[in-house]
Amino acid sequence: MSIPDISREKSAALYDKAKTYFPGGVNSPVRAFKSVYGTPLFIEKGDGSHIWDADGNEFIDFCCSWGPLILGHNHSSVREKVMEVMQKGMSFGAPTALENELAELILSNNRFIEKIRFVSSGTEAVMSAIRLARGYTKRDKILKFEGCYHGHTDSLLVKAGSGLVTFGETSSAGVPKAFADETIVISLNDKEALQEAFNEFKGQIAAVIIEPVPANNGLLLQTPEYLEYLRRICTQNGTMLIFDEVISGFRIGFEGAAAYYNIQPDIITYGKIIGGGLPVGAYGASAEVMDHISPVGSVYQAGTLSGNPVAMAAGIAQLTELLKPGFYDELHTKTAHFVKSIQEFVANRSYNFKVFTIGSVFWFAFTDRTGISTAEEIDPASMLKFKEMHRELINRGIYLGPSGYEVGFISAAHTMADLETTKTAIFDSLDIVFKQGS
Known part of the structure; x- marks a missing residue:
């Protein structure tokens, strides 16, 4: 009752x-x-x-x-590490050894990325990954899936229109139609729509972005076969595959969905867990791809609070616990x-x-x-x-x-x-x- x-x-x-x-x-x-x-x-x-x-x-x-x-x-380990670091200052806008420590902890236990860049949120990680994919491929269009949420980045805050393959329609006031027109939206788990999109926009799609474990609009689990097909069709078309693992990364395993499905994406975005409860995000890829990021490459991305020492400390403490047998x-x-x-x-x-x-x-x-x-x-x-x-x-x-x-x-x-x-x-x-x- x-x-x-x-x-x-x-x-x-x-x-x-x-x-x-x-x-x-x-x-x-x-x-x-x-x-x-x-x-x-x-x-x-x-x-x-x-x-x-x-x-x-x-x-x-x-x-x-x-x-x-x-x-x-x-959690005591996270709390104590944060308090220890806070005694020395909470933001410098300059490199700290804590950034190296957290990066080494991640990269030495993750086969799917070789270099990483810390940012302050999952949305920022995705925004940066999209810019990197466009800069790397010299293409503009992005393909996303209805039911996957990638933060409130303008070009991804779109919903599907009518038809099998469609340009996105803005799902928020303030998102210019021109931005949405660079985003193609199709349904999940639809190989025909995926193939049609690549046929229609041949040589134009910079990246396909997907939550490999879609968990923002229900838990829309995809089959390994479909994700493997997605990897193949991206490779065939010179398109970057971005796994948005802001939720699944470090949650379903230390190496996230990439390891769970044994699929190598071109770029992976992370968030949430690597901050131990503090604001943080990250994106990673091969060293060759990541070296297109400023200051060594032409794709610009920056952030005053990127690699914030308190967030790095929380992440070090939390990820250390996750690595325990x-x-x-x-x-x-x-x-x-x-x-x-x-x-x-x-x-x-x-x-x-x-x-x-x-x-x-x-x-x-x-x-x-x-x-x-x-x-x-x-x-x-x-x-x-x-x-x-x-x-x-x-x-x-x-x-x-x-x-x-x-x-x-x-x-x-x-x-x-x-x-x-x-x-x-x-x-x-x-x-x-x-x-x-x-």
Whole structure:
């Protein structure tokens, strides 16, 4: 049965005040809780797998700051390293040994890139990778996929138009049509559309960019065969393949999706996890490609806070933990057990509900499909059920991202007790959602 809504009095008051300062009261749109019930929760602290809001409500957190907190909140190794470095200063706009240390940690454990450039966000990493691909190939057009999100870069903030192969249509005011006209948008998992795009724009496509694990519009898992085909057709056409691994990098394995699928992209973008919870991004490629970047090459990219020592320190501490033997095996085993229990429950109840998963990432979908690999296969009406589920889970102390299109994350800090508590809350919530819908 439903239980009373938690108190949000202090969060609501903070939100009312925030709306006088920020557009919509937030600094990133999804935080406004427009897709779920209630006002946004203002988070006061986090520790391990738990967070607390301004009203003192405690939650088991599966948002994990949208993925980077793979060790959980306030991990001692990360916190202590950051505090140590902060004593010496927080920004210099000059090289530090910490940049070398984090780069060596990444490059010596990643077969897929030879040089790297640190930036301050995933969006900045993608923007820079696109510029590098255009500068390297001397071409202008970019091909992206409906359902993949690559940050708020103008040329990628586009959606598909009508037709099998189409130029993108702007999905935000302020994005010039001329920018969108350089971006081709097709559906995921469609070889015919991909081939048609290369036929129609022969010799014009600088790069194809894809989330190899699309996780910003549901979890739209692609087959290895399709990703291998994508690699081949890019190679055949002299087009660079960019893997946007801002979410999947270091999350499904230290070498990310490139290693998971054993596919060599031309450029890879990273973010989130390599900052240990602080703002950071990166892009990497072969030494030959990366040497097209200024100051040794003609592709310009710069940033005052790139390689910020505090972010580098957090990344060093976090990635060191990820490299410990058995880290990913334990995390993935824990996630698989969690997902399996939920799948068994819904199967016994004959609920149209699936949990899609890879590594320690999961996505709840109200569907009877055995697989969802394209944005078009997601039923928008199913989001009403997620809205109900989200409210029931919040009231039971379980925090998911406030949108049915967002994925969830399990961290090393989630205990088996946390997961048992969460499963009970999910089972009760699903019973309510499907009873209301019957």
